[in-house]
Amino acid sequence: MPKVIFSNEKLNIDAADGANLRETALAAGIQLYRGPARLLNCRGRGDCKTCKVKIEPDKNASPRTAAELPRAHGRILQMIDHRELIGWRLACQVRIRGEIDVATQC
Numbered sequence: 001m002p003k004v005i006f007s008n009e010k011l012n013i014d015a016a017d018g019a020n021l022r023e024t025a026l027a028a029g030i031q032l033y034r035g036p037a038r039l040l041n042c043r044g045r046g047d048c049k050t051c052k053v054k055i056e057p058d059k060n061a062s063p064r065t066a067a068e069l070p071r072a073h074g075r076i077l078q079m080i081d082h083r084e085l086i087g088w089r090l091a092c093q094v095r096i097r098g099e100i101d102v103a104t105q106c
């Protein structure tokens with residue numbers, strides 16, 4: 001069972017291999033959302049982008065889904081959220097594949 005270390009909350013939990021990170025965090029009582037997003041989020045569909053977490057190492061998580069990739073349509077380079085490119089992931093899109101350290105935004 002991979003260990004998931006929530007560094008901000010100082011909580012370590014064991015998760016099933018392939019478990020969804022958002023569901024794992026919420027089941028453990030970890031708050032992923034800030035402000036209004038606590039109520040107004042897409043419930044894991046990858047639409048709202050409010051469940052961002054920083055994961056290390058990224059290799060112990062599933063590959064990025066289409067919902068996590070910067071969109072080419074209608075965006076110019078300066079408008080891309082660069083956090084998407086350096087370890088930030090959408091918790092709802094991540095499957096746990098090994099031990100990971102997770103930093104939430106809360």
Ligand code: FES
Pocket residue numbers: 041042043044045046047048049050051090091092093
């Ligand atoms: S819950 Fe909306 S993008 Fe993850």
